[in-house]
Amino acid sequence: MILELDCGNSAIKWRLMDGAGLVVHRGRADDLESLIAQIVDLTEAVSRCRLVSVRGLEQTKSIVDGIRALGVRPEVVTPSAALRGVVNGYDDYSRLGLDRWLALVAAFNRCRAACLVIDIGTAVTVDYVDTSGRHLGGYIAPGLPMLRRLIVKHAASVSLPDLEREALQSNLAPARSTSPAVESGCYLMLRAFLNERLSQADSELGSSYRVFVTGGDAVIMNAHPKVIIAEDLVLDGLALALP
Template sequence: MILEFDLGNSRSKWRMLEESRVVDRGVTDDVSSLALDHWPVSRIRVASVVSEALEQKLVTWAQRTLKITPEFARTSASCAGVKNVYAEPHRLGVDRWLAMLAAYSQCDAGVLVVDAGTAMTIDYVDRGGQHLGGYILPGLRLSEQALLRDTSRVLFSEPVVPSTTPGCSTGEAVRHGGYFAAIALLEKAVSQGRTLLGEDARALIT
């Protein structure tokens, strides 16, 4: 059995695999509080964008609780047919790298990969596996937080259902505006993807 972790900016997620089948999964704010020692784990695999201190916290927990040292995915110059465009490959976030590798493995054409998390990332990989570069932007929540934090009169407390219709209150204008901007961005990314990658390119969103 393999225990996998995705240590992200906002939260940490884990899942248990048995012969590539997910048998359990969850979300945690503190990996050291997890009680997973009832599983016969043989390996621990980690994708991480957190600090070395938080990574070490996971290592300490895994070694103490499961007697296993985790294996951390790292970005490389090339892997699984994908070639990293960065001059310093290790500076590309491993979350973007793994998403590109997974997307490319599922497609027989160029692929546009969008990861909408704390940050929104957009990457292009052509049919031959060449990474053409990408974009990193604030995600929906970060964009909204920045607007509310850095303005004095844009305030609201009522719950707002996300939509792209024009807002009829400050809350709607803010939240709908964020969704409107994100969708407009994705439409532009898809259009650019067709130009860079060909009309048969795929778009994968996570």
């Protein structure tokens, strides 16, 4: 079995793969302690561990040490200028976030065509890859959690717990109370940003390209006809980086 870990800014996603490449178990943990609790009974079957982290060196080291304490030695992916047919588009390739890099590598290898790769999580990233596998660059913007926190920080009458209990509304008519008004406003801002990036893709990538969306709030793009929701895009890229 292979244990794969995606250590993002807000949570740690993990999955356990069998020898045929099928997902046997998966989960999501808020911190190292809860991760260990979820996987401790599975590690006897683990022969290998792959890990990607966008956290700082100390936090990443803590996670690696925690996994090692279970008798599993993680292999940690590092930046690269090119991988699996994709050329990193940053001036300094080591500065491109590893989650973005692995996601766009996985997307291109899935379709072998021009693609727009969107990750909607704590932050939102948008990246363009042309038909030859050349990364053209991208954008970073706040996701819904960041937008909510920004409102809370500057508006004392709004509380984060109230916002976190609000579901995205299917009816985006003007709200009649503060929490749904904030939630709808943040949602509409994010959706407008993403729709504009999709419009730009025609000029960057031509008329024929794929759109891959991943991340905790990928559902925002569900209704778009071109979108392919790819839940494990970063982990799929991790498997390509450390085959």
